[in-house]
Amino acid sequence: MRRKLAHRTVAYAITPFPPQPAERTMRDGDTIARFHCPRCQGTTAQLEVEAAPAKGAGPQPALPNLVECQCGQPHAGRPENAPAWGCGGFWNEFDG
Numbered sequence: 001m002r003r004k005l006a007h008r009t010v011a012y013a014i015t016p017f018p019p020q021p022a023e024r025t026m027r028d029g030d031t032i033a034r035f036h037c038p039r040c041q042g043t044t045a046q047l048e049v050e051a052a053p054a055k056g057a058g059p060q061p062a063l064p065n066l067v068e069c070q071c072g073q074p075h076a077g078r079p080e081n082a083p084a085w086g087c088g089g090f091w092n093e094f095d096g
Ligand SMILES: [Zn+2]
Pocket: 037, 038, 039, 040, 041, 042, 069, 070, 071, 086, 087, 088, 089
């Protein structure tokens, strides 16, 4: 059995990662996407809001959906002004 990664042993570092699959659940009509951070194995979640296409607008380019790790766990060397409350890992999630 693989030992679970202790958060304090994972140093804070801004690190990009490839797209990761999300587990989606519905809550009060909203979609919550839950990700497992590929850096620290922590769980982070984000609310997915479906944007209505603007009237008369042409096809919209698919934007990468940036996910930042917000595991909320302490990491070694975490700066005071870190952009997210996580390990610093971030990645793009693409639908489809
Ligand atoms: Zn993380």
